[in-house]
Amino acid sequence: MRQLCKGNVAVVKGAILAGCRAYYGYPITPASEIAESAALYIPQVGGTFLQAESEVAAINMVYGAAAAGVRVMTASSGPGLSLMQEGMSYLAGAELPCVVVDVVRGGPGLGNIAPEQSDYFAMVKGGGHGNYRNIVLAPASVQEMADLTVLAFELADKYRNPAVVLADGFTGQMMEPLDLEYREIVAPEKLWAVKGTPETRANLISSIYLEPDQLEEHQRRLEAKYIRAHVEARHEVYQTEDAEILLVGYGIVSRVLRSTVEVARKQGLKAGLLRPITLWPFPTEALVEAASRVQKILVVELSNGQMVEDVRLAVNGKVPVEFYGRVGGNVPSVEELHAQVLERAAALV
Amino acid sequence: MADESKVGLKELEVSNNGFEVIHTKSDLFYDLYERKSELQHQTHYCPGCGHGVAHKLIAEALQELGLQDKTVFVSPVGCSVFAYYYFDVGNVQVAHGRAPASATAIKRACPDKIVISYQGDGDLAAIGTAEIVHAANRGEKISVFFVNNGIYGMTGGQMAPTTLVGEKSTTSPWGRRPANEGFPLHMSELLATLEAPVYIERVALSDNKNIMKARRAIKKALEIQRDGAGFTFVEILSPCPTIWGKDPVEARRWVLDRMVPVFPLNVFRDRKPEMPVNNAPPQRPVPDVLEITPKEGGYEGGVASHAHRFKNFTIKVAGFGGQGVLLLGQLLTEMGMREGLEVSWLPSYGPEMRSGSAHCHVCLSKNRIGSPLISHPNVLVAMNEISLRKFASQVGPGGLILYNRDALPADFEAPPKVRVICIPASEMADKLGSTKTTNIVLMGALLEETECLSPGTAMGVIEDKVKKVELLETNRKALAAGRHFIDEHAHLEALSQPDGYAE
Ligand SMILES: Cc1ncc(C[n+]2csc(CCOP(=O)(O)OP(=O)(O)O)c2C)c(N)n1
Ligand code: SF4
Numbered sequence: 001m002r003q004l005c006k007g008n009v010a011v012v013k014g015a016i017l018a019g020c021r022a023y024y025g026y027p028i029t030p031a032s033e034i035a036e037s038a039a040l041y042i043p044q045v046g047g048t049f050l051q052a053e054s055e056v057a058a059i060n061m062v063y064g065a066a067a068a069g070v071r072v073m074t075a076s077s078g079p080g081l082s083l084m085q086e087g088m089s090y091l092a093g094a095e096l097p098c099v100v101v102d103v104v105r106g107g108p109g110l111g112n113i114a115p116e117q118s119d120y121f122a123m124v125k126g127g128g129h130g131n132y133r134n135i136v137l138a139p140a141s142v143q144e145m146a147d148l149t150v151l152a153f154e155l156a157d158k159y160r161n162p163a164v165v166l167a168d169g170f171t172g173q174m175m176e177p178l179d180l181e182y183r184e185i186v187a188p189e190k191l192w193a194v195k196g197t198p199e200t201r202a203n204l205i206s207s208i209y210l211e212p213d214q215l216e217e218h219q220r221r222l223e224a225k226y227i228r229a230h231v232e233a234r235h236e237v238y239q240t241e242d243a244e245i246l247l248v249g250y251g252i253v254s255r256v257l258r259s260t261v262e263v264a265r266k267q268g269l270k271a272g273l274l275r276p277i278t279l280w281p282f283p284t285e286a287l288v289e290a291a292s293r294v295q296k297i298l299v300v301e302l303s304n305g306q307m308v309e310d311v312r313l314a315v316n317g318k319v320p321v322e323f324y325g326r327v328g329g330n331v332p333s334v335e336e337l338h339a340q341v342l343e344r345a346a347a348l349v
Numbered sequence: 350m351a352d353e354s355k356v357g358l359k360e361l362e363v364s365n366n367g368f369e370v371i372h373t374k375s376d377l378f379y380d381l382y383e384r385k386s387e388l389q390h391q392t393h394y395c396p397g398c399g400h401g402v403a404h405k406l407i408a409e410a411l412q413e414l415g416l417q418d419k420t421v422f423v424s425p426v427g428c429s430v431f432a433y434y435y436f437d438v439g440n441v442q443v444a445h446g447r448a449p450a451s452a453t454a455i456k457r458a459c460p461d462k463i464v465i466s467y468q469g470d471g472d473l474a475a476i477g478t479a480e481i482v483h484a485a486n487r488g489e490k491i492s493v494f495f496v497n498n499g500i501y502g503m504t505g506g507q508m509a510p511t512t513l514v515g516e517k518s519t520t521s522p523w524g525r526r527p528a529n530e531g532f533p534l535h536m537s538e539l540l541a542t543l544e545a546p547v548y549i550e551r552v553a554l555s556d557n558k559n560i561m562k563a564r565r566a567i568k569k570a571l572e573i574q575r576d577g578a579g580f581t582f583v584e585i586l587s588p589c590p591t592i593w594g595k596d597p598v599e600a601r602r603w604v605l606d607r608m609v610p611v612f613p614l615n616v617f618r619d620r621k622p623e624m625p626v627n628n629a630p631p632q633r634p635v636p637d638v639l640e641i642t643p644k645e646g647g648y649e650g651g652v653a654s655h656a657h658r659f660k661n662f663t664i665k666v667a668g669f670g671g672q673g674v675l676l677l678g679q680l681l682t683e684m685g686m687r688e689g690l691e692v693s694w695l696p697s698y699g700p701e702m703r704s705g706s707a708h709c710h711v712c713l714s715k716n717r718i719g720s721p722l723i724s725h726p727n728v729l730v731a732m733n734e735i736s737l738r739k740f741a742s743q744v745g746p747g748g749l750i751l752y753n754r755d756a757l758p759a760d761f762e763a764p765p766k767v768r769v770i771c772i773p774a775s776e777m778a779d780k781l782g783s784t785k786t787t788n789i790v791l792m793g794a795l796l797e798e799t800e801c802l803s804p805g806t807a808m809g810v811i812e813d814k815v816k817k818v819e820l821l822e823t824n825r826k827a828l829a830a831g832r833h834f835i836d837e838h839a840h841l842e843a844l845s846q847p848d849g850y851a852e
């Protein structure tokens with residue numbers, strides 16, 4: 001049944017559908033409803049909710065639960081994610097699957113609680129120490145807050161790696177219709193987990209490899225895994241077939257861009273939209289393909305320009321890539337973006 | 350410790366005072382330490398290191414209690430980071446100081462297993478102070494073995510939170526000065542101020558008698574955990590001959606002579622836990638909890654029919670927190686959904702709410718909704734004067750302002766081509782018996798004036814949200830009153846707008 005649901009609540013509903021039965025977290029605006037609804041729902045389906053003493057503790061609790069083979073998650077926003085970075089590096093190093101949700105707010109420092117997309121570098125490039133990757137998914141609607149959380153659990157288990165749902169203040173706070181379908185989840189068997197049983201007695205969860213050769217081998221294995229994960233790249237395109245200018249944006253921005261494409265087309269300007277759904281792996285191939293037919297790319301973010309670097313890497317100079325960003329919690333309107341598109345398109349002819 | 354690690358051997362040793370001592374290796378240790386890259390028959394600990402003795406005592410206790418197959422051992426960061434080389438149990442190595450947090454979650458995932466958090470003094474009493482205090486305070490049913498050697502061993506001899514006053518270390522080269530570095534932290538005493546812990550004891554690996562006491566304490570902690578009683582903590586004063594620059598025998602004596610006076614050996618807590626019984630929440634099927642299945646007697650899905658004479662319709666509701674601003678927006682959004690529209694609701698959130706004002710944006714559309722943030726709403730429902738002044742200029746030409754007052758402020762000028770309907774909704778709601786229904790009066794007016802959504806759908810939604818019969822009746826009256834007001838007054842007024850503008 002279609003229900004009206006808040007993005008943050010949808011995350012937890014998706015998580016429960018995905019078989020998540022453990023949540024460890026610490027409150028922060030604009031992510032707190034995730035902890036609140038986890039506290040309300042997860043114990044009713046036989047799971048564990050615990051409010052940790054800090055995000056540092058929370059992510060290390062996630063580490064413990066993941067080590068014990070449980071589908072586990074946490075959620076926070078900017079400052080909390082900063083505190084979790086060490087733990088995320090350990091999780092990636094020890095190859096522990098988990099889901100971490102970042103409902104991004106304005107930064108740096110305490111910033112504000114309005115939406116930004118300024119944690120792209122921290123999440124996509126790996127904000128912790130060492131060579132590692134997070135799988136990163138970028139929802140643009142309440143429905144996707146649930147659906148991509150489910151996918152995040154699946155990918156996390158498939159690759160034994162942390163998966164991040166990178167949302168923003170608006171997507172977390174807004175309400176939209178949510179359609180959920182219940183299906184029995186058969187949780188994958190985790191033969192590597194440590195559960196205090198005779199079968200798992202020989203297992204070890206660790207990220208320490210003292211010998212350089214051992215650590216190099218470990219990292220090569222991680223790298224190979226990351227390369228394999230490239231097949232998971234996902235994106236959505238809108239009106240790109242005949243587009244002359246390609247707009248690229250993810251999450252909440254992609255929605256405004258979609259409306260912008262419609263407005264631009266009504267006025268005869270052939271604009272199209274590519275929205276990355278996975279930020280890592282980045283939909284490089286799709287972007288290259290779309291770029292081959294356009295004269296210009298305009299990347300729009302709620303940041304000073306973070307994802308735009310990956311777009312530039314992908315198209316590798318074949319078309320000009322321009323950038324427009326708003327920060328501080330300002331979300332551009334359709335009119336504002338349309339003006340940007342007009343201005344940049346004018347320069348084409 | 351080299352002398353205890355000749356694996357697979359029973360080794361005879363003649364101790365100082367002439368007794369023969371037989372060393373045996375617990376079966377709980379691996380026969381060969383294959384996770385080590387070399388010297389797989391001995392540990393990596395220095396000769397005379399307390400970690401080796403502590404390991405042996407823990408291994409023997411686990412073995413005696415028959416817990417090998419049930420145990421998860423959490424190794425810290427410190428010299429004992431490689432505890433998993435030795436203990437033939439499930440092993441999890443964790444970040445510096447965070448063992449109690451990880452152990453918490455492991456125990457909660459495996460409540461009938463034995464979870465051990467083994468930590469040094471830097472790990473537990475410095476970087477991990479918060480984690481140990483909170484795990485203890487929650488009464489996690491784990492056993493923490495805290496090896497206090499007054500120094501950072503692994504990183505080569507920096508000051509620990511437990512370093513004695515006056516002791517030199519590489520980071521307290523003139524000796525620990527309380528005026529600069531504070532006093533040694535007494536973790537057992539500190540944790541003993543908490544309600545939840547069941548057992549806290551400090552022991553010392555200083556001499557045979559104290560080692561026997563340590564053995565009993567460790568075993569007792571594990572028994573308490575096995576019986577599910579609660580949080581157990583054994584602080585083990587332990588020699589670090591290497592960093593202390595002493596031979597193993599001197600180092601043990603130093604534990605007794607210098608550490609014990611500062612860290613007295615004691616049982617700080619030994620009692621049955623007095624935990625109030627937890628009322629576990631009722632268990633419900635997932636589809637019910639997630640509201641996938643309709644609530645009994647509630648909305649069952651399906652589309653309520655209504656002729657929507659718009660492609661997109663946007664509403665901004667604004668007022669004081671507590672006036673039902675956000676709720677009105679949610680109700681309208683829910684109605685839109687039930688009438689088969691694409692809908693979104695976006696609230697103001699956070700500190701702004703605390704200052705007392707709130708607003709939200711409602712989009713109703715026949716197409717996929719772009720931004721949920723509305724720059725130019727079709728309708729502004731201004732529930733107070735501040736909101737009227739703040740947001741009126743956003744309303745575009747042809748738009749409507751519903752103002753919760755019987756007249757506009759004298760100095761207020763409505764934006765061009767925007768109609769304003771003043772409706773004393775709060776007073777009307779008051780007369781109906783509940784000011785709380787002000788938002789519903791306004792909803793009635795909004796629906797009657799714009800016909801954007803159907804009043805029938807409104808009642809369906811309200812019936813699902815309002816459970817009390819009397820309150821439901823008041824809401825019904827409020828909705829009707831709002832609609833009636835428009836029929837009686839507003840159309841006439843609207844037609845007599847100075848520029849004659851009316852839809
Ligand atoms: C976040 C972080 N900071 C610093 C370190 C470096 N480090 C490793 S072990 C250690 C101190 C260990 O001392 P203690 O806990 O007393 O154990 P011991 O080696 O004495 O047994 C430090 C500071 C680290 N690994 N991680
Ligand atoms: S440095 Fe100290 S604590 Fe570390 S192994 Fe050597 S004696 Fe033990």
